[in-house]
Amino acid sequence: MADINVFCDASIDKITGRTCAGALAVNSDGTEMIVEQFVVQEQGTNNSGEILAVLMSILICIQFKFLGFKTFNIISDSRISIEGLRTWVFGWIKTQKEGLLYSSSGDLVANQDYFKEIIRLVVDNDL
Numbered sequence: 001m002a003d004i005n006v007f008c009d010a011s012i013d014k015i016t017g018r019t020c021a022g023a024l025a026v027n028s029d030g031t032e033m034i035v036e037q038f039v040v041q042e043q044g045t046n047n048s049g050e051i052l053a054v055l056m057s058i059l060i061c062i063q064f065k066f067l068g069f070k071t072f073n074i075i076s077d078s079r080i081s082i083e084g085l086r087t088w089v090f091g092w093i094k095t096q097k098e099g100l101l102y103s104s105s106g107d108l109v110a111n112q113d114y115f116k117e118i119i120r121l122v123v124d125n126d127l
Contacts, residue, residue, distance in 0.1 A: 003028035003071040004064050006057040010049025010078070019044030021053040025060045028073070035060050050078035051114040054085070058121050065125060072127065084115055 005028055010021040022038035037056050041049060054076055061072040076082055092101040092109050101109040101116070109115065121127070 002069075003073060004034070004061065004069050005073045005075060006060050007075045008050075008053035008057045009076070010046060010053045012044065012046045012049060017043050019046065019049035019052075021049040021056060023053055023056040023060055025057075025064070028071075035063070045110075047078070047080045048111045048114070050076065051081050051084070051111045051118075054078070054081045055114050055118050055121075058118055058127065061127055062121065062125050065127065084109075085118065089115065089119065 004025055006023055006025045008021070008023040010019055012019045019041040020038055021041070022036070024037075025035040027034065037060065039052060039056065041052070044052075054074060057074045057076075061074070064072070088103070088109075091104055092112075092115075095102045095104070095106075101112045103109055
């Protein structure tokens, strides 16, 4: 069975404050689009849109895991999302207090509800 590549991205309309997050899943050979999803947030930031797009990608991967797919590649150009989930999250977990995540500078981690949900979904679904 082919791998699934999920491309995700977000954009913001600075005039209205609307953020659009989206995810597109394709077969690894690129021949077939499988799923396309997008969400518009009324009051968001570009960073919240980017991490929401990663969350949408994880949800797509879960759907296809149950169909027998085993390998998923999530492609994002968001440094916040990539570094947050690959590197920074370990420090955030060490410095959490009362269930809240804090950065190394002591600030609350922005969009932490999205990050926490991604982590939960990855662990709960063995991705």
